[in-house]
Amino acid sequence: MQLIGVVGCGLMGSGIAEVAAKAGLDVIVRDINEQAVDAGRARIGKSLNRAVERGKLTAERRDAVLSSLRFTTDISELADRDLVIEAASENEEIKKSVFADLDAVVTKPDAVLASNTSSMPIVRFAKATSRPERVVGMHFFNPAPVQPLVEIVSSVLTAPDVVDAVRSLAEDVLGKVTISAQDRPGFIVNALLVPYLLSAIRMYESGAASLEDIDAGMVNGCAHPMGPMRLNDLVGLDTTLAIAKSVHAETGDPAYAPPVLLSRMVDAGFHGKKAGRGFYNDYS
Ligand SMILES: CC(=O)CC(=O)SCCNC(=O)CCNC(=O)[C@H](O)C(C)(C)COP(=O)(O)OP(=O)(O)OC[C@H]1O[C@@H](n2cnc3c(N)ncnc32)[C@H](O)[C@@H]1OP(=O)(O)O
Numbered sequence: 001m002q003l004i005g006v007v008g009c010g011l012m013g014s015g016i017a018e019v020a021a022k023a024g025l026d027v028i029v030r031d032i033n034e035q036a037v038d039a040g041r042a043r044i045g046k047s048l049n050r051a052v053e054r055g056k057l058t059a060e061r062r063d064a065v066l067s068s069l070r071f072t073t074d075i076s077e078l079a080d081r082d083l084v085i086e087a088a089s090e091n092e093e094i095k096k097s098v099f100a101d102l103d104a105v106v107t108k109p110d111a112v113l114a115s116n117t118s119s120m121p122i123v124r125f126a127k128a129t130s131r132p133e134r135v136v137g138m139h140f141f142n143p144a145p146v147q148p149l150v151e152i153v154s155s156v157l158t159a160p161d162v163v164d165a166v167r168s169l170a171e172d173v174l175g176k177v178t179i180s181a182q183d184r185p186g187f188i189v190n191a192l193l194v195p196y197l198l199s200a201i202r203m204y205e206s207g208a209a210s211l212e213d214i215d216a217g218m219v220n221g222c223a224h225p226m227g228p229m230r231l232n233d234l235v236g237l238d239t240t241l242a243i244a245k246s247v248h249a250e251t252g253d254p255a256y257a258p259p260v261l262l263s264r265m266v267d268a269g270f271h272g273k274k275a276g277r278g279f280y281n282d283y284s
């Protein structure tokens, strides 16, 4: 797999594209409009600059990686790709429509179509295509250039050779650690993490503790790299809400019931760090 497509260049799509380009792969990134494409390009540039400043990448290598990435708003430019990783917004209808479009444009019969969804059933995206056995979950973690993990999610329709191919790409080419997850709500990590993130919001919403004390508690008491309220802001409150709604709708599990405060924050446009404001208001 040498020719890679990424659909969506928000927080995750830009990070995944950066990881693939740094591994020497040929990457085309597609988003819906020029504004989104420009934001994705700028995010990747900033991340690579940071790596140069920290002595982890030379300026020449940064320039080479940037020039190996192509950006487009036209999905048909992904026609020759070996693997396309969908990282569009966490919305089932958007994702199904992306998969139907990819099915129509990607020409190689053995191409793989992967989703970076946090929580949604891979099999529903597979069924939006005429090649459900070629559809798989490749769930990266935020920030994708930093977190080693990729969850490989196999639907009941995914062919074993597709699972093997994406696992080998993730481990041997991208240098990631993989785990195997079933096509269940939240897979492995978010099934454990999201109830914790939502519990922290409920604790704050109830007035039981301040933002700062909740976060300081988990950082200093449990050695987490950041507390749950900062982590909600990093993930994106719109994304946390979409995950909660999707898993709650499917399972009815009250641990995933979206807290009212989370909905109101999203209604207000406070989508977290990426929007400049979330539970915290100190993002520049
Ligand atoms: C929702 C889902 O479906 C699944 C998910 O992803 S859930 C979210 C999972 N992610 C987490 O839990 C994040 C937990 N937090 C962390 O790991 C860390 O706090 C953090 C990596 C985000 C920042 O770490 P930090 O030590 O506070 O900051 P900082 O010193 O600036 O960065 C640490 C390293 O990460 C790099 N880094 C940080 N943010 C980065 C970014 N956005 N892009 C690229 N590199 C980044 C830095 O360059 C630095 O690299 P070196 O140490 O090699 O120089």
Ligand SMILES: NC(=O)C1=CN([C@@H]2O[C@H](COP(=O)(O)OP(=O)(O)OC[C@H]3O[C@@H](n4cnc5c(N)ncnc54)[C@H](O)[C@@H]3O)[C@@H](O)[C@H]2O)C=CC1
Pocket: 007, 008, 009, 010, 011, 012, 013, 030, 031, 032, 036, 087, 088, 089, 090, 091, 094, 098, 116, 117, 118, 119, 139, 140, 141, 142, 234, 235, 236, 239, 274
């Ligand atoms: N934010 C996080 O911590 C993580 C998110 N994810 C998942 O990754 C996916 C993307 O999330 P983020 O990057 O955080 O969201 P984001 O909000 O930062 O970016 C989403 C991007 O998708 C684009 N988009 C929307 N419709 C599109 C379409 N039809 N075609 C192409 N692009 C389209 C938007 O313009 C935007 O640029 C979601 O499924 C999310 O659940 C997975 C792991 C971690």
